[in-house]
Amino acid sequence: MLPEGVLINGLTGEVSPGTGKYTKRLSELREIFQDQTELDRLVEVEGDPVVYEVIEYRKEGSDLFFGTTTMEPGKVSGEFFMTRGHFHQRRDMGEVYYTQSGHGVLLLESRKGETKVVRMDPGVCAFIPPDWAHRSINVGSEKLVFVWVCNVDAGHDYGDILKHGMRKIVVDRDGKDTIMNNPHYSS
Ligand SMILES: O=P(O)(O)OC[C@H]1O[C@H](O)[C@H](O)[C@@H](O)[C@@H]1O
Numbered sequence: 001m002l003p004e005g006v007l008i009n010g011l012t013g014e015v016s017p018g019t020g021k022y023t024k025r026l027s028e029l030r031e032i033f034q035d036q037t038e039l040d041r042l043v044e045v046e047g048d049p050v051v052y053e054v055i056e057y058r059k060e061g062s063d064l065f066f067g068t069t070t071m072e073p074g075k076v077s078g079e080f081f082m083t084r085g086h087f088h089q090r091r092d093m094g095e096v097y098y099t100q101s102g103h104g105v106l107l108l109e110s111r112k113g114e115t116k117v118v119r120m121d122p123g124v125c126a127f128i129p130p131d132w133a134h135r136s137i138n139v140g141s142e143k144l145v146f147v148w149v150c151n152v153d154a155g156h157d158y159g160d161i162l163k164h165g166m167r168k169i170v171v172d173r174d175g176k177d178t179i180m181n182n183p184h185y186s187s
């Protein structure tokens with residue numbers, strides 16, 4: 001393993017050299033949005049738009065890895081495009097998100113049910129403590145690009161969020177991003 005400088009494009013999320021990537025489209029995120037009828041319609045008429053892309057830089061044997069998440073702007077019945085959201089499998093491992101461009105909301109929820117919001121604006125480096133679920137939401141009209149750094153062993157636990165939802169949702173109300181209680185939240 002050798003040290004290396006990795007070039008990150010803060011406007012596009014490109015990582016050079018990257019070692020892997022995946023894309024999430026709207027149809028793959030059906031369960032997390034409130035209005036699934038409208039989501040189905042958007043998938044149909046807009047040809048299943050990309051919601052976000054994750055590019056990573058990972059070296060075999062390292063304890064850390066990093067990468068970018070690039071989120072497209074968009075809404076489903078006023079609810080902004082968002083990531084799936086997850087806890088880490090390892091409850092002792094947090095994460096760092098450093099916003100490069102665009103505007104977002106990082107929605108966090110502890111196991112005890114506390115909610116916190118960290119605005120994702122360029123230059124903000126967000127600390128995600130261990131055992132807080134996290135979901136990022138693009139509330140702007142441009143791409144939201146952020147760099148994340150995490151332990152390779154942290155892992156993703158999607159189960160709880162997929163099953164119960166998060167307690168809060170972020171919607172456009174009169175042109176302003178607004179945090180509201182999730183009417184579909186189930187404890
Ligand atoms: O995995 P999701 O909840 O869909 O979020 C998408 C991705 O967002 C960030 O980039 C995290 O660091 C990734 O670990 C995560 O996978």
Ligand SMILES: [Fe+2]
Binds near residue numbers: 086088095
């Ligand atoms: Fe994470």
